[in-house]
Amino acid sequence: MESRIVLVRHSLPSIEGDTPSIDWRLSAPGKAAAIELAKYLSGFRVKEIRSSPEKKAHQTAALIADRLALPVCLDSDLREHDRSKVGYIARTDFEAGITRLLEHPHQLTFGDESADAVFNRMDQAVARARKARPSGDLMIVTHGTAMSIYAARVLRVDPLAFWRSLSPHADCRSAGRERNEDYRCTGHSGGPMTD
Secondary structure: OOEEEEEEEOOOEOOOOOOOHHHOOEOHHHHHHHHHHHHHHOOOOEEEEEEOOOHHHHHHHHHHHHHHOOOEEEOHHHOOOOOOOOOOOOHHHHHHHHHHHHHOOOOOOOOOOOHHHHHHHHHHHHHHHHHHOOOOEEEEEEOHHHHHHHHHHHHOOOHHHHHHHOOOOOOOEEEEEEOOEEEEEEOOOOOOOOO
16 A cells, blocks of 8 residues: 655744734634645655644644644754744745745755755655554645755655645645655745745
């Protein structure tokens, strides 16, 4: 039987411009969306959910896990691209930074981490999760930029187009297979694309 990886982008955060995005929590609509999403994820053969420890991702994972009666395992390598020193910036500046990051993955062009570094740690996190649970589906709750970098390389698609496809209304995307696994990416966000 095939094994699938289900990538879930954290749900809608409550954006606080003076608070680092790593500390943003889910908004009320974000909590409701995560609970609703759990209904669609119940058909996967998942035994645990792996999540970024960032609050919005961990909350998303916990809400889904509660509905599916699954444990949540935190892995710091599933965190968002490190741009803690960037702060809250205008959407156009943010999109320009992400474009530079994704178009020049080997270089440090935006934030404190290259796209290559993000991919390598995400890939290691997936490998650890697979080793811990070699059978069944793997569900990962992460962030838009990190997910885009990882999934685009595995699927061999354009990372910028993938990142842009994670619009506020993105529900579910299905793409090709790599390493005998299905990759399904679910996006939830709102307001400025912060990660």
